[in-house]
Amino acid sequence: MRQNYLFIVLCSLVLLVNCKGGDDSVNPEDSKTLPTGTIEGKVFAKNGTKPIGGATVFTIDSKNQVYHTYSNADGSFSLTAPEGNTTLHIQTGNGLNFRTEIPITVKKDETTNVPTKDSKLNQIAKIAYVEGSYDEIEAIITNLGYTATEISYQDLKNFNTISQYDIIFLNCGSRNLAQTGTSSPGNDLSVFSNLSTFITNGGSIYSSDWAAAYLVGGNQNAQSCGIAGGFLDFTKICFNINGNASMYNNCTVSNTAMASALGFSTLDIQYDMSLWQKIQYYDPLFWEVLVQKDNEPLMIRTNKYVDKTAPKTTVGTSLNNNHMTICHHTANGNTVTITINQNAWNAHQAHGDYMGSCSGTTSSGNIYYTTFHNHASGNIGKAGPILEYVILNL
Template sequence: MKQNYLLIVLSALMLLVNCKGDESVIDEPGQNIPQNGKVEGQVFAKNGTKPVGGALIFTIDKDNRVYHTYSDNDGKFTLTTPEGNTTLHIQTGNGKNFRTEIPVTVKKNETITVAASDTKLNQVAKMAYVKGSYDEIETIITGLGYTVTEISYQDLKNLNKISEYDILFLNCGSRSYTQTGTPSPSNDSDVYNNLSAFVTNGGSIYSSDWASAYLVGGNSNTTDCNAPGGFINDNLLCLKSIGSAGTYTNCSVSNTSLATALGFNTLDITYDIGAWEKIQNYDSTFWDVLVQKDNEPLMIRSGHYTNPNAPQIPVGTSLNNNYITICHQTSNGNSITMTISQNAWSAHQAHGDTSGPCTGNSNSGNIYYTTFHNHASGNIGKAGLILEYVILNL
């Protein structure tokens, strides 16, 4: 009897080990679960040298069960998944903008290694940036091996133009850089209305430092709370350009997923010029704080913006037309945002999954804002790794 009991315990332990990274098998004991094998590899950006941490790696079996894991801060992963022919999905963010799909054959009780040449994250999104005076996010994007198109401030006044893109990068100083001979930005309602419609319809925005004026108003920058202009309500975010040049030491990466993907949870951030935008107050139900110094937010994110009065327009690349972003419900009560083929949606819906991301508004894009940026001297240290994460997770 004692031997039988030990056998049962050992069998249970083996099941738990085999299901590491899986999340729905043990909830469906009536299913005929095939034997498992493993897939391992390392996720890279398109340049083939930058490891990508925090990427979601998953497979889906014939019964639409999902087996998943995440890459560590070195981009490495090991996924336990049923034997047979399947597709290995690699995604960052919600999978709309960067994703790769690899056919693999999993063998029982064996581990196969996917070649690094196959695990590079492909760019699905179309990305654009507005040139700035103190910031060059485009250099980080191209350094990762991706393509981004320069547009002008005047292009922001054309909704049809910006709706061609999935992501807009608004560099610090881009308003003062492009404003010669144009109306005062604080009164430029076309830009604000278009950015509002862009995000409402699924486009994502990254802005840094003085580019807060696109969000909450101001001219070349935001000098005070309740500045005229912007498309985000003043009660949601207040900034003032009162920061001093110098280094913030021991800043905290307060978001667990971000810290895990980066492999560190503290860093020093150098502000090479003064009058940078300090966040005075913010609505914590609207913004997530990702990086902070004590109680001062330095990097925030929101997926909650929507304007019910904005025009409904298609935004982004046609490559997403046959894909849908869903919230997959796991057996342990957690949820995962992933992008899958539209053809597979009905089966996932039958499993209890829902349309749209697991957090934020289902149709809206993300807004990332950092008080720091890729400043002219280029000596940004670990902040550069954070900006790489932002690019891949918009």
């Protein structure tokens, strides 16, 4: 009887080990029965010259197990995957805005190299920007090989117009150009309301320097804490225009994923004009600090914003109708955010995966705010790669 009992226990343990699947790497038990090969390549932006670090590279086998890795700062990657015909997925951010899918054949114990022409990151998102006086983020978007449509300040007052986009860039000084003719943000309630609804329903925004007024209220900028009118209240964030023209030395990229993707964690940032918008207060439970100087936040983001009064509506390009973002649980206990075809959801759900980003608690889009930006006239140094990273991860 004791021998039978030990045999049953041993069989149970073997079954438990084999149920782990094939995420991340192939363990010794799997390697005896699961032939694998290696996929290698380099991820580039659409321009074919800018390497992209921090991209998620993965394949999914017939049992909906995910094998994944991340591209290095020079864009290179090496992925172990099961033998056979499969699809190689390359994504940044949550995969909804930028992604590429490549049919590939993995050969046992061999390395398959992905041609550069195939590993360029495609733009899925529809991107809009509002022209600014001091920031030209659209120039960086174009240099990467992607496209963005200019919309006006007045367009922000029409939700049907902005809802067709996935990402909206609000350049510093764009409210200058709007010439609203008012010092009161009350006349812009439609803009604040539309941006609030846009984000709540999955759209993402980038706001730089004086464009803080889009978040908390103000005319050309948010002159001080206490102005009312934006969609973010002052328990979340407030600003003051008291920044001096100066060089900020030894700033830190405090987000480890960003630093790894960029290949550097410190930089000097030039503020070429005075009266730039400083962050006076922020809620650390709501915002994540991405770049800072000592304890001063210089770039922050959140995906926790929800307007419970906002209507539920469709935002973004129809190309994502058949795709969804999920948090996938790997065999080693980690998680990875990927975008998959909706037809595969039931199988992933059966594995314990859930809808949405692994880092988010809502289905809302991202809000990025940065005190520094693309200078309209001059070199921005190592701040440039940070802004490129932001574009691809919104």
